[in-house]
Amino acid sequence: MVLDRPDAQLIGLSRQGDREAFAGLVTRYQQKVFTVALRLLQDREEARDVTQEAFIRAYRNLSRFHTGAAFSPWICAIAVNLARDCWRRRQREPGPFPGDDGDGSLPDVPDDRYSPEKIWAAKEKRQAVQRAVAALPWDYRVTVTLRHFQNMSYEEIARSLGLPLNTVKTRLRRGRLMLQKELAPWLAGEEGNG
Amino acid sequence: MNKHCDYWRELIPEYLDGELPARTAGEMARHLGSCPACRRELARWQSLFALLDLPEEEPAPALTAGIMAKLEESAPPSVYPGYRPAGALGLALCLLLALAAGFLGWLWAGAPVPALPKAIGVLFRILDDLWHSFAPGGFIHTGTGEAAGMLQGWAAVAGRVVWLFWAIGETLLVLARSLSAGIWLIMGALGLACGLMLNRAMRPGTR
Numbered sequence: 001m002v003l004d005r006p007d008a009q010l011i012g013l014s015r016q017g018d019r020e021a022f023a024g025l026v027t028r029y030q031q032k033v034f035t036v037a038l039r040l041l042q043d044r045e046e047a048r049d050v051t052q053e054a055f056i057r058a059y060r061n062l063s064r065f066h067t068g069a070a071f072s073p074w075i076c077a078i079a080v081n082l083a084r085d086c087w088r089r090r091q092r093e094p095g096p097f098p099g100d101d102g103d104g105s106l107p108d109v110p111d112d113r114y115s116p117e118k119i120w121a122a123k124e125k126r127q128a129v130q131r132a133v134a135a136l137p138w139d140y141r142v143t144v145t146l147r148h149f150q151n152m153s154y155e156e157i158a159r160s161l162g163l164p165l166n167t168v169k170t171r172l173r174r175g176r177l178m179l180q181k182e183l184a185p186w187l188a189g190e191e192g193n194g
Numbered sequence: 195m196n197k198h199c200d201y202w203r204e205l206i207p208e209y210l211d212g213e214l215p216a217r218t219a220g221e222m223a224r225h226l227g228s229c230p231a232c233r234r235e236l237a238r239w240q241s242l243f244a245l246l247d248l249p250e251e252e253p254a255p256a257l258t259a260g261i262m263a264k265l266e267e268s269a270p271p272s273v274y275p276g277y278r279p280a281g282a283l284g285l286a287l288c289l290l291l292a293l294a295a296g297f298l299g300w301l302w303a304g305a306p307v308p309a310l311p312k313a314i315g316v317l318f319r320i321l322d323d324l325w326h327s328f329a330p331g332g333f334i335h336t337g338t339g340e341a342a343g344m345l346q347g348w349a350a351v352a353g354r355v356v357w358l359f360w361a362i363g364e365t366l367l368v369l370a371r372s373l374s375a376g377i378w379l380i381m382g383a384l385g386l387a388c389g390l391m392l393n394r395a396m397r398p399g400t401r
Binding site: 019022023026027030031032034035038039044047048051052055056059125126129130133144147148149153154169172173176179180183186187 | 207208211213238239241242243245246247248250251252253254257258260261262264265266
């Protein structure tokens with residue numbers, strides 16, 4: 001079974017042109033990559049395109065992948081670069097905020113233990129967080145996304161983005177301070193709950 | 195709040211990220227244990243981190259199929275490794291070609307040649323001497339007990355090697371001085387441009 005194999009083995013086989021092995025990598029990491037793209041772009045269509053393109057580029061450039069390195073930061077870095085291009089294109093052609101689908105529908109919260117009010121509040125909170133992250137300057141948004149939504153270490157972020165460690169720390173700190181300010185009403189609630 | 199607390203508060207996010215060195219993290223824990231104001235700051239950061247703890251998003255189920263369908267249309271992964279030696283070789287070849295073309299052009303244009311054949315002649319004479327030194331019957335085969343002879347032989351070879359490098363240097367110098375700096379610059383730039391184009395052509399596709 002392809003999915004039982006470790007990344008290194010799947011990468012080795014993919015390099016030899018084994019598409020089934022690469023499909024295993026796609027299945028394993030597509031959710032991560034899609035999440036990064038969605039958090040950065042706030043648009044499911046664009047995030048899907050970015051995810052798709054990221055895997056295609058990864059496949060074509062597998063020879064550049066350093067054997068022994070982790071696949072996840074590498075594919076996420078490709079997705080971040082593609083998302084940046086997409087975001088820049090969007091900046092040149094401003095339209096409605098992509099997070100607003102217009103129908104007011106919100107993503108489902110899988111946990112159904114709460115009352116409808118609580119589910120709605122959770123959704124609202126989640127949207128507020130997504131909007132706050134999407135409102136960050138691009139460089140801060142990327143570092144915050146990779147740290148909080150991908151659980152990457154400072155070192156991994158620095159390597160993925162080709163930045164000095166101190167730059168990553170600074171961007172992360174500034175981004176978080178902005179988020180603290182933006183999400184102040186929700187933070188008061190969290191502290192009250194905690 | 196004092197300056198000491200300022201220092202620790204700066205480090206709270208890194209502490210929560212688990213990015214502080216073990217020793218600093220231990221000191222931070224001790225400080226937090228004794229400072230209610232810093233504990234409140236910690237709670238603020240913890241609540242922000244909790245807010246940011248969103249679940250991963252589920253992509254459309256057809257995503258994998260879409261990616262694999264696109265891959266079916268594309269070429270297999272490139273076999274060139276990351277540092278692209280083929281590209282580097284191309285670059286070196288192009289530079290060499292540009293230099294050779296420039297040199298031939300210089301000769302064709304009726305360059306003053308006396309110094310060049312002289313330098314090349316010296317080079318060949320030394321090479322010939324070296325060849326005969328190492329050939330059967332040369333000093334290496336003078337016998338095992340003749341230490342003085344061996345020493346003399348090695349000294350002669352060392353001298354010739356120095357002379358060889360001198361002659362190579364002289365040849366290069368004659369070549370270098372034969373053209374103006376501007377021509378060399380143009381040839382170098384042309385070679386570099388050719389090399390970069392070739393390098394790019396040999397690179398695995400990224401688009």
